[in-house]
Amino acid sequence: MSGRPSATAVRGVVGSSSSAFGQRTRVARLRASHSYGLVLVLIIVAFLLALLLPDTSWSGSLLVLVQCAVLIVALWSAGAVATSSRPSIFLVVFSVAAAVANVLPGGRTAYGIVSLVAGVLTAAIIVVIGRGVLDQGEVNLQSIRGAIAVYIVLGLLFTFLYGAVAALGSGSFFAQGTDGTRAVRTYFSYVTLATLGYGDYSPAGTVGHTLAVVEALAGQIYLVTVVALLVSRVGLGRKDS
Numbered sequence: 001m002s003g004r005p006s007a008t009a010v011r012g013v014v015g016s017s018s019s020a021f022g023q024r025t026r027v028a029r030l031r032a033s034h035s036y037g038l039v040l041v042l043i044i045v046a047f048l049l050a051l052l053l054p055d056t057s058w059s060g061s062l063l064v065l066v067q068c069a070v071l072i073v074a075l076w077s078a079g080a081v082a083t084s085s086r087p088s089i090f091l092v093v094f095s096v097a098a099a100v101a102n103v104l105p106g107g108r109t110a111y112g113i114v115s116l117v118a119g120v121l122t123a124a125i126i127v128v129i130g131r132g133v134l135d136q137g138e139v140n141l142q143s144i145r146g147a148i149a150v151y152i153v154l155g156l157l158f159t160f161l162y163g164a165v166a167a168l169g170s171g172s173f174f175a176q177g178t179d180g181t182r183a184v185r186t187y188f189s190y191v192t193l194a195t196l197g198y199g200d201y202s203p204a205g206t207v208g209h210t211l212a213v214v215e216a217l218a219g220q221i222y223l224v225t226v227v228a229l230l231v232s233r234v235g236l237g238r239k240d241s
Helices: 007-032 037-052 057-077 086-103 107-136 141-168 182-193 206-232 236-240
Strands: none
Touching: 037 057, 037 141, 037 182, 057 086, 057 107, 086 107, 107 141, 141 182, 141 206, 182 206
C-alpha cells in the first residue's frame, strides 16, 4: 500500500477547506457590513417616486439612477464592496448612460429597454440584500430591515417588468384597453403581490398573465418562507454565544 491519501480523505480536506473559506468570507462581510436602515429608506423613496412621479422619460431615468444608488448602498451595507470600488463606479456609469439614453428620442422602445434595465438593477438588489440577511445568521434589527426591504423591492421589480411588457408589446397591457401609467402599474403590482385581487385592472396577454401569476406566487412563498426562517432563528445568536 502506498502512502498516498485516499480519494475520500482528499474530498474531506477539500470540503473542510471550502467550508472554512466560506465561513471566513462570511465573517469578513459581516465585519464590513453596515445598517440596512439607509437601504430601506432609499427603497421606500423609490416606491414613492414610482407612485407619484408622472410617467415621463425623465422620471424613468431618475428611477434608474435611484435603483443604482440603492444597489450600491445595498452592496456597501452587506459588506460586499466599497462605495468607491470599481463595481460601484461601473454601476454608476452604466446607469447614467441608460438614463441619458432614455431622455433622447427613442419612443416606446427606449422606455421598454430602460424599464428592463431598472428591472435588472432591482433584481440585483434583491439578491444582495437576501445574501446579507442570510449572513446575519440570526434574527436581529438588520435581518428584519433587510427582509422588509426585499418584500417592497419585489413589487418594484414587477412594476418595471410590467412597464417593459407594456412598452415593447404589440397590444394594451391591461384587459381594460390601456397600458396604464407607471403609478397604475405600481398599484397593480402591489395588489398582485399581496394577492388582494380587486379586479379593477387585469393583464390582457399571456406574458402579462404569466408575470402576474409569478408575482402572486412569489409574494406568498416569500412571506411563508421568510417568516418561517425568522422564527426558526429567534434566539439562535444568544444560544451560540
